[in-house]
Amino acid sequence: MALRYALLGLLAERPASGYDLAKEFEGDLGRYAWQAGHNRIYPELARLAAEGLVEGAEEGTRGRRVYTITAAGLAELRAWLLQPQLGGAVRNEGVLRLFLLSALDPGDARKMLNEIVAHTEQELARLKDTVSGETPISPGGRLDFGWLAAGYGLRQYEASRDWAVWALGEFDKAERRRTGRH
Amino acid sequence: MALRYALLGLLAERPASGYDLAKEFEGDLGRYAWQAGHNRIYPELARLAAEGLVEGAEEGTRGRRVYTITAAGLAELRAWLLQPQLGGAVRNEGVLRLFLLSALDPGDARKMLNEIVAHTEQELARLKDTVSGETPISPGGRLDFGWLAAGYGLRQYEASRDWAVWALGEFDKAERRRTGRH
DNA sequence: GTTGGATATGTCAATACGGACCTATCCAGG
C-alpha cells in the first residue's frame, strides 16, 4: 500500500520514468523510508495509470516512458498524508541487528558497536556536505524531497552514533560489575 | 529472512511461547526494528524447530508451548550478527510520510509537522521514564534487550523531533522567500 | 566496428506478509 504513495510523492515533485524512480529508491529514500526495485515499480506504475492517478506519455527513446501525476493522483496522495495514522509498517534489518547485539559475547558486541560508530561517522560526514549547502527548492516552489530526506538521515545517524556510544558504556559497566564480583 | 533472527534473538534472552514473542513485537521492538504478528510467528517457530535451531517443550496449560534456543540456533544467530552486511531491508511508513510532506500545501505541511513535534514529545516523555531507571541485566548477565531498544527509541524520537523543528523552519524560510517576491 | 556500461522495461516463480477468520481455555467479577 505504501509503495504507491511513494511513487505518487516522487511524481508530485517532477515527472519521471520507472527507471528514474528506481534510481531514487537507491538514495536516501530507500535507505530510511521505503525500498523498491524496478521489478516492483513498473507493475505499480501500470496500475496507477489504469486507475487514472498517473499518466504515462508515449514511449520515447529507448522505450522510455515518462509518467506525470494527475489531479486525482495528487488528491489521493494528499488525502493519505493528512490522515494521521500512527504506527504503520516498520521493517529495519539494521536496527534489528543493533537490538540483538546483546546475544553476542561482550567482546564481539563491543567490536560491532565500535564498527557502528565508525560507520555512522562516515555517513555523517557525507550527509553534512549534502545538507549544509544551499536550500534547494523544486520548480513548484516546494522544498526538495531529497533535501528533507538528507536532513532526516543526518539526525538519524547522529542518534545511532550516540546510541552506540551509550551502549558501549553500558556494556562496559555490565562487564565491570560481573568481573568485579569474581 | 530477518524474522527468524528476531525470534532467535528473543529466545536467546529467555525461553518463550509464540504468544509471549508476539507481545514483544508490540513493544519497542516492533516500533523501531521489526514487526510481526502471531500469524507469522507460529509458522516460523515450527520451521525453526524443524531445523533444530529451537526446541519446543510439550504443550502446557492452555496449549502453551515454550520454545528454547538450541546451541545450533545460537550459533546461527551469532554468525548472522557478526557479518557486517550494511543496508538490509528498510520499510518505514511513518518516515515515508515525513518525506512526502512537501507535496502538501505549506499550511497543511506545517500543521502535520506540528503534530509530529507534539507526538514525539509525548513518546519522549514515556521513554525517558523507562530508560532513566535501573540498568536491568538478564539472567545470563547480558544487557536487557528492551532496555537497549528503549535507549535507541529515545534517541530516535529526539532526532525525529529535531528534524520536524528544522523542517518547520525551512518551510517558513521557503514561504517567506516566495511571498517576499510577490 | 565492436565491446562494455548505462539506460530502459519488462516477466515469472517462490517466498513473505497482513487481515480476517476460527477454536479453546483460564480466571475474575457480577
Add this chain to the structure above:
DNA sequence: CCTGGATAGGTCCGTATTGACATATCCAAC
C-alpha cells in the same frame, strides 16, 4: 452460573516482495 477479557494457538487467502531471468537501445572508448 455465566460473561468478558486475557491467554494461547492456529489456518487461509490474497497481495506484496524479492531474485533471477530476459531483452533492447544508445553512446563512448578502444
